[in-house]
Amino acid sequence: MNFERIREKLNILADAAKYDVSCASSGSNRSNKNKGLGNSTSMGICHSYTEDGRCISLLKILLTNHCIYDCAYCVTRKSNDVKRAAFKIQEVVDLTINFYRRNYIEGLFLSSGIFKNPDYTMERLIAVAKKLREEENFNGYIHLKSIPGASDELMYEAGLYADRLSVNIEVPTVSGLKLLAPDKKHEDFTNPMLKVKNELIRYKNEHKVIKSTPKYAPAGQSTQMIVGATNETDKDVMYSATYYYKEYHMKRVYYSGYVPVAEDHRLPSIGSQVPMLRENRLYQTDWLLRFYGFAVNEILNDNHPNLDVDIDPKLSWALRNLHLFPVNINKAEKRMLARIPGFGMLSVEKIIKARKFRKLNWDHLKKIGVALNRAKYFIVCDSRQWEKRDLEAERIKGLILQNSNGKFRSQYSNQLQLFN
Structure with missing residues (x-):
């Protein structure tokens, strides 16, 4: 050899x-x-x-x-x-x-x-x-x-x-494949x-x-889509993914940001690689569709064809639907608990089990592992320390980003001063 x-x-x-x-x-x-x-x-x-x-x-x-x-x-x-x-x-x-x-x-x-x-x-x-x-x-x-x-x-x-x-389906749309x-x-x-x-x-x-x-x-079986090689929206990508999950019983759909490999007039220019964060948001959306009970048209539609870059898709959905909040975590059904920003499915299961024995407050939620820096704007529980409910979506978004360690924190620091 x-x-x-x-x-x-x-x-x-x-x-x-x-x-x-x-x-x-x-x-x-x-x-x-x-x-x-x-x-x-x-x-x-x-x-x-x-x-x-x-x-x-x-x-x-x-x-x-x-x-x-x-x-x-x-x-x-x-x-x-x-x-x-x-x-x-x-x-x-x-x-x-x-x-x-x-x-x-x-x-x-x-x-x-x-x-x-x-x-x-x-x-x-x-x-x-x-x-x-x-x-x-x-x-x-x-x-x-x-x-x-x-x-x-x-x-x-x-x-x-x-x-x-x-x-690999390779390109999310039939027109892009052609x-x-x-x-x-x-x-x-x-x-x-x-x-x-x-x-x-x-x-x-x-x-x-x-x-x-x-x-x-x-x-x-699984498949993969290249994202960003054509001008498809996030809505196009996720609607295609939903179709393959439903029609072909896919175990997983993977999303791969286009990496420029050659000069071609049909492709984005060399150096315009798709941001990794776009991949991340697509995977988060995929997770919400498969495990959190969301329908794709709730997250992406004609009025909202692309995912927000600065916040995750669940938080984005919640801010667009503030009329559904606050949610009483001691009474709400599982489906609604799963839609609260900062609540993972493991936390939801723990809450449902724990509230059988007593009403839950902020301290209980902290012990369960809920991300209260996000969740507190969308819930009420057996506590009175935080009851201000007149905040608008942009104000909530700014406060959450201010308290996060994400790279977009500084982007909203000036905006927050306008509210204070």
Whole structure:
């Protein structure tokens, strides 16, 4: 084996894979069997996350950065002048096993540029996973990036060996896809998603009857959108995400701010990278939709097409709906408690349990862990220390920002003087 050449390939193909953020591995419970190597149960994978939530515990590489397509936003586009490389199937298998044995990784995230055609590429990705499972008895986590346009038969086979499958929708809108990736069709992405969704449903139903039914993609499927490569609004992004969650039963939708990789008149200019804070606000909105009972049109609509940069989306919603507040935390239903700024779902559950025994006051809320610097403007409880309720939205916003440690604090310091 030419170790220097393998090292060179690894440098090239690991670097090319950094633009894909959808590599979290939650949801799988593939356990070790037959004295194999590794496992992907909740206690078997120790994740490490960067500040913006990216998972860094997997061997994350491309099989190749050669590609037949010329998508404007992609660093591996065929017209881009970059150094090219490709792994052999066995090389990826060996790297995964050797890195796992050295405790460098806990699993594999494998994507690829497209050789020849989608099916040929998908076959090679599956071959890596199949060798790991059947020849190396590897029970660790495997995430395969499904190739747009791959056949139903290959998508089915991929799910037998991978813990998670994902097809990146890439651009949130159909019109944006036509502009930036004219070689691709929207159905190239949605057809594999539909196949995975149907197979997951079929597995769930069959497993109820036959417990030995082979697992199929136990961690489900996910997708990723590039944000900021076209002029889509946050409303466009989140309405698309809601559609994929509903129609294709996505486990996660990931949002990746566009990183300029080449000069192209269809793209934002070099140096105009999407702020990380926009990604963060989209993830916060995603969280509210999935766990807090919000509907997307409550947060984003024609009157409010983009998220506020300086405050989180829940606080923004509350300030636009002050007629619903203050909320009595000793009487309000769970749904409304979850909508109070500064209240997380864990705090909501604690409040519901605690108020069965007594009325709660500020001290109780502090012990529960509520962020009172935000919540106090929107609630009443069994205390009288703070009962001023005639504040307008901008005044509340300014006070909250004044008391926060965020980078926007100074922006509102002059504004606050006007109110004092």
